[in-house]
Amino acid sequence: MGIYILGIESSCDDTSAAVIHNRKILANFIANQSIHQDFGGVVPELASRAHQQNIIPVIDKALRTANINKNQLNAIAFTNGPGLMGSLLVGASFAKTFSLALGIPLIEVNHMQAHILSLFIEDESTTNHPDFPFLCLTVSGGHTQLMLVKDYFEMELLGQTIDDAAGEAFDKAAKIMGLPYPGGPLIDQFAAQGNAAAFSFPHPNVAGLDFSFSGLKTSILYFLRDELKRNPDFIEMNKFDLCASIQSMIVEILIRKLRKAVAETGIKTVAIAGGVSANSGLRKALTGMSKNEGCKVFFPKPEYCTDNAAMIAITGYFKYLNGNFSHHDIIPFTRFKAQ
Ligand code: KG4
Numbered sequence: 173m174g175i176y177i178l179g180i181e182s183s184c185d186d187t188s189a190a191v192i193h194n195r196k197i198l199a200n201f202i203a204n205q206s207i208h209q210d211f212g213g214v215v216p217e218l219a220s221r222a223h224q225q226n227i228i229p230v231i232d233k234a235l236r237t238a239n240i241n242k243n244q245l246n247a248i249a250f251t252n253g254p255g256l257m258g259s260l261l262v263g264a265s266f267a268k269t270f271s272l273a274l275g276i277p278l279i280e281v282n283h284m285q286a287h288i289l290s291l292f293i294e295d296e297s298t299t300n301h302p303d304f305p306f307l308c309l310t311v312s313g314g315h316t317q318l319m320l321v322k323d324y325f326e327m328e329l330l331g332q333t334i335d336d337a338a339g340e341a342f343d344k345a346a347k348i349m350g351l352p353y354p355g356g357p358l359i360d361q362f363a364a365q366g367n368a369a370a371f372s373f374p375h376p377n378v379a380g381l382d383f384s385f386s387g388l389k390t391s392i393l394y395f396l397r398d399e400l401k402r403n404p405d406f407i408e409m410n411k412f413d414l415c416a417s418i419q420s421m422i423v424e425i426l427i428r429k430l431r432k433a434v435a436e437t438g439i440k441t442v443a444i445a446g447g448v449s450a451n452s453g454l455r456k457a458l459t460g461m462s463k464n465e466g467c468k469v470f471f472p473k474p475e476y477c478t479d480n481a482a483m484i485a486i487t488g489y490f491k492y493l494n495g496n497f498s499h500h501d502i503i504p505f506t507r508f509k510a511q
């Protein structure tokens with residue numbers, strides 16, 4: 173028996189569907205949209221059109237792989253925000269229609285909360301989950317948040333970016349270097365072969381537990397502009413060292429604030445989540461906090477870091493247990509709101 177939930181994610185440029193049985197993922201499919209690469213970033217109108225094309229095949233594939241019939245589903249969970257309105261509407265409309273057709277509950281999910289709850293997905297290799305309360309650095313293409321997670325649905329925002337998100341910093345730095353979108357994973361890959369001490373950039377001075385990345389972007393821009401005047405091949409010749417130095421700076425900005433939060437709250441259970449939590453430099457830095465500072469550290473499996481529906485399904489599961497269902501007249505929201 174148990175509970176079967178279909179999770180649907182369509183907040184940005186990935187169309188994803190997952191089926192969860194209690195806390196175990198039976199299927200998790202993601203259709204990426206390569207069309208945005210030509211434009212150096214996500215084009216909202218193209219994203220929503222691609223979601224329209226992808227959503228039925230992705231859901232069909234997830235149900236087939238999970239080897240369950242749609243009539244076995246107990247609820248439909250979907251991302252209701254934050255994200256791009258045109259993209260969200262595709263997932264929301266499908267979820268509402270499917271839940272009405274099947275006569276089962278509809279569950280709205282906050283995308284940022286779902287990134288955090290991806291830490292609670294169970295599988296053979298991940299049986300260890302953070303105990304409450306814990307601190308979570310939620311780092312993605314659109315957000316950078318430091319959350320105090322008191323319970324599954326009780327989270328307090330301690331700090332956030334005052335300008336660019338961490339993922340945006342990776343992507344913009346990559347763009348300045350002429351690398352394709354999204355640049356984060358490429359910087360990570362190239363950084364592995366470079367020297368992180370080769371170049372240094374000024375550290376932002378931001379009060380409290382907030383973050384800032386726009387100064388870093390500007391200093392990379394001006395630094396490269398000047399170097400390219402002297403040597404037009406500067407980027408190509410220093411690609412690996414540049415990536416290693418940029419990555420190390422972004423990781424340093426994030427980890428400094430996480431350490432500050434540990435010191436201020438006394439909470440030594442820390443986690444990362446969201447697309448940038450796939451970054452090997454950040455994962456290594458977190459492991460360092462475990463070795464050097466005795467913190468208990470947690471990160472999602474790589475496939476649950478970047479946008480995926482498995483995280484929507486696990487959040488749906490916990491909401492289902494609480495009987496926290498949504499009305500069919502809810503509308504998606506674009507900007508983050510605490511729930
Ligand atoms: O969570 P996510 O998939 O989408 C949003 O909710 O925004 O995060 C996407 C972001 C992009 O900025 C991407 O460049 C970044 O996560 N990212 C990475 C890595 N993998 C994805 N950044 C650095 N290193 C990575 N390995």
Ligand code: ZN
Pocket residue numbers: 283287312313446447478479
């Ligand atoms: Zn995300």
